Amino acid sequence: MALNGKPEGIQVAISGCYAGPIFNTVVGLGLSFVGSAWYGYPSAVVIPKDPYLLETVGLLMGGLIWALVILLRRDMRLDVVLGGGLLAVYLLSISLRLIQTVGSLQHHHITPAP
Structure with missing residues (x-):
């Protein structure tokens, strides 16, 4: 179709x-x-409680609102502005999750006793 x-x-x-x-x-x-x-x-x-649940929901809502606003303003035409904005939201989400993961790994690093 x-x-x-x-x-x-x-x-x-x-x-x-x-x-x-x-x-x-x-x-x-x-x-x-x-x-x-x-x-x-x-x-x-x-x-189980996820400390990053609000962050995840916020980024998801941000991406959906971005797509809705841009698509309505551009008469439902896909273009670089829509794709670039969605890519920026995705990269922000991945970057935040990587920073959080690396930070939690450093906190759990076992140091030898003196």
């Missing part, structure tokens, strides 16, 4: 790019949570 040459083709392609991963996440997590709850019934399912 995206390759039929009509103006709606690009919207179908963009919808597929967003809807596919969102569907996989929702269904994958949903089935996992249902299975976990069913297996552990009647006890509650405990989700």
